[in-house]
Amino acid sequence: MAEHLLLVEQESDWKSGFPRLPVVTARDYLGRTDDAKLDGNKRIDCSSRRDLRVINLCRSYRYLSIGYYCSLLAEARDHKVVPSVRTIQELSSREIYGLVTDELNQRVQRLLGARKGGPTPTAYELTLMFGHCASRELQPLARQIFETFRCPILRVELRLQGSWRIADIKALPLSALSSEQEADFFTALEWYLSQRWRQPRARLRYRYDLAVLHDPVEDLPPSNPRALRQFIRAGKDLDVNVELIQRKDYGRLAEYDALLIRETTRLGHHTFRFAKKADSEGMVVIDDPDSILRCTNKVFLAELLEANRVPRPRTLILRKETLFDAESEIGYPVVLKIPEGSFSRGVFKAENRPALTRIARRLLRESDLILAQEYLYTEFDWRIGILGRRPLFASKYFMSKAHWQVVRHREDGKREEGSFETVPIEAAPPEVVRVALKAANLIGDGLYGVDVKMTTQGAVVIEVNDNPNIDAGIEDLVLGEALYRNIIGELLTRLEKQRGPGGAS
Incomplete structure (x- = not known):
């Protein structure tokens, strides 16, 4: 039977008069302790x-x-967590959660717009605790908001702006509740702990139009212009209408029934909003929002790979209090990484303690946690392309000249890139392909590029990329046009699977 666990930031956050429930601190949960105290003597x-x-x-x-990070690592450990990282991201800005509130706004208007008699207020503020609120009249709305944004405590502001709408949604800490609200919170918590946890199902759509999101002025795009033309050609061969779209086309996204993102993905970025919108519309999408969430953050990947015993360099998750664990447990040189980064950006090598301190101080201004990793030099990294849980291509990315990374970013803004070699997938070492598949399958069934180093101790996974390069003249040197047909064909297969046996082909 599943066991519940409540996380608080400090022990004092769970007051002495609160119910005796399974509670641990974030520090204990993040620290990967062999056992954490729950309640009394139970561990x-x-x-x-x-x-x-x-x-x-x-x-x-x-x-x-x-x-x-608590929610991030909970997902990496395969724990069911609220709020999920996806919910946290959705609640991070009005621009993002506004994408999914249209249906909620219709219910707000139905509930509040029909009121008659007495002065008409122009604003309401609700405090939601696991989908419960103090107003019986607005309880159906509270439940629907919680089903959309599963977060323990939410403050929702409703405003009359021509019609009634959700003006603001914000997650609240336990400390923001009054003593009376605390009692309501524990009543709602008791109810929630007794419920079955489930995920909402996506809606389905039924056309064969594919949107390819790209940025024609991106400095290091994941697909060059020749590759984009190959996608269009492959689509015609498979009776799929492939259309290139840009950020300005967000309002047209629902016209398509599949989305392929060929722009570097980031959280808090329009690429993630496109993926989220496509997913909510029931469209087939690569990269899907969950893959973006899981791949973008290297701390999540480190925890996920370790939890599933995927070979990787020795890796530590560091806080400022544990910075010198990198020195004692890994040694120098050590690689330090900001959780988010692409194309070798945000990755630094420290040769000694002064360098470790200087680099970490800068990185910790951006993130409460950073990654320290064993330095393993190889002449090249393998990049294994994975699509739908099957190997797609194998390339070697060589380190740039007189440097330890594939891409060398200079202080003047210029960059140098190493050479490459693409080989048949069967020519890649079987061990490299095997560990790449194992790592990618932990993320999902989308399109991934897994970076692997072949060392004297065997193959180790460096990272999994949700938005791998598919460039004409590089990754397609072996498969040619078939590379693009495989990707479009995978999207088409998923579309036809949505239609079911009665759908058109």
């Missing part, structure tokens, strides 16, 4: 248990905060 191994249901009650879910 549990937080890092290896896969059946935990985690309720994250940290003080903040700000991006790269301790609260954010």
